[in-house]
Amino acid sequence: MSDNLTYFRQNRLPHIWCPGCGHGTITGALVRAIGRLGLDKNKVVVVSGIGCSSRAPGYLDFDTLHTAHGRALAFATGIKLSRPDLKVIVMTGDGDCTAIGGNHFIHAARRNIDITTIVMNNNIYGMTSGQYSPMTPKGMLGTTAPYGNVERSFDLGKLAIASGATYVARATAYHATLLSELIEKALLNKGFSVVEAVSQCPTYMGRKNKIGSAVDMLEWIKGRTVNAKAAAALPPDKVQGKLLIGELHKSSQPEYCDEYFKATAKVRRAWKNIDGGLRGCEQNSD
Ligand SMILES: Cc1ncc(C[n+]2csc(CCOP(=O)(O)OP(=O)(O)O)c2C)c(N)n1
Ligand code: SF4
Numbered sequence: 001m002s003d004n005l006t007y008f009r010q011n012r013l014p015h016i017w018c019p020g021c022g023h024g025t026i027t028g029a030l031v032r033a034i035g036r037l038g039l040d041k042n043k044v045v046v047v048s049g050i051g052c053s054s055r056a057p058g059y060l061d062f063d064t065l066h067t068a069h070g071r072a073l074a075f076a077t078g079i080k081l082s083r084p085d086l087k088v089i090v091m092t093g094d095g096d097c098t099a100i101g102g103n104h105f106i107h108a109a110r111r112n113i114d115i116t117t118i119v120m121n122n123n124i125y126g127m128t129s130g131q132y133s134p135m136t137p138k139g140m141l142g143t144t145a146p147y148g149n150v151e152r153s154f155d156l157g158k159l160a161i162a163s164g165a166t167y168v169a170r171a172t173a174y175h176a177t178l179l180s181e182l183i184e185k186a187l188l189n190k191g192f193s194v195v196e197a198v199s200q201c202p203t204y205m206g207r208k209n210k211i212g213s214a215v216d217m218l219e220w221i222k223g224r225t226v227n228a229k230a231a232a233a234l235p236p237d238k239v240q241g242k243l244l245i246g247e248l249h250k251s252s253q254p255e256y257c258d259e260y261f262k263a264t265a266k267v268r269r270a271w272k273n274i275d276g277g278l279r280g281c282e283q284n285s286d
């Protein structure tokens, strides 16, 4: 771990997250995954939007961008297209990614651009005081759902798979070791990778829904999960309504930057031929 400290901007610590917030655990899981892979820190870029979760890159000693709410993937796409040699990682919240940034998310997945996206899902807008998000389970309370959320929430894993992501996994702040292993695998996938990292917000989600302390929230999160591999052998009533954790999807598809550069190379070749031809015509007419 001591080596991993070099990945932190230590002069920015201590962090500003509330005591018991899960976002630090998720940030730690990412750093350990990067440490095991031995990535060159000058070749890693971490991009975030806005939210408590999106504060994470501020503590990390890579090239980092703290952008506009919901737009992390748009910025990350620009970076990856201009510097495909860099490892581009997006850290985003459930609100940032699935509400205001929802369109960027599905299209980044559809393109299969080589970006690793970690969705720090605390099922609520933490930074702005607990409004419900598209990831708030039906029936739960938020400051904008005082009688209980009436909307169905997204299954982020299914959304990512249906949109075209080539690596999709889920773990939680309770399952921090598994989370770090899944992030490591996501970083190795050449394509759009999504790791949903379920996190606890004791300050708003926990308090509003009377779940209790941060430890109680972790127990609550644990109780909502079933291992994806074990789920296949379990009776449906044991899996119904649970969050599957582990690897959810892996596939191999052409990566967006590769395809884009192949296409632009074709145009360049064609243009060279036309340009060469035109020059030939000019010379002939002399
Ligand atoms: C364009 C715009 N709209 C709204 C906001 C206000 N805002 C800031 S953070 C946030 C929600 C963050 O929720 P989430 O992404 O789940 O992160 P968390 O704080 O829960 O980690 C909102 C609505 C903003 N900053 N910019
Ligand atoms: S408000 Fe919630 S998400 Fe934000 S730092 Fe506090 S516990 Fe974490």
Ligand SMILES: [Mg+2]
Residues within 6 Å of the ligand: 051, 093, 094, 095, 120, 121, 122, 123, 124, 125, 126, 133
């Ligand atoms: Mg949130």
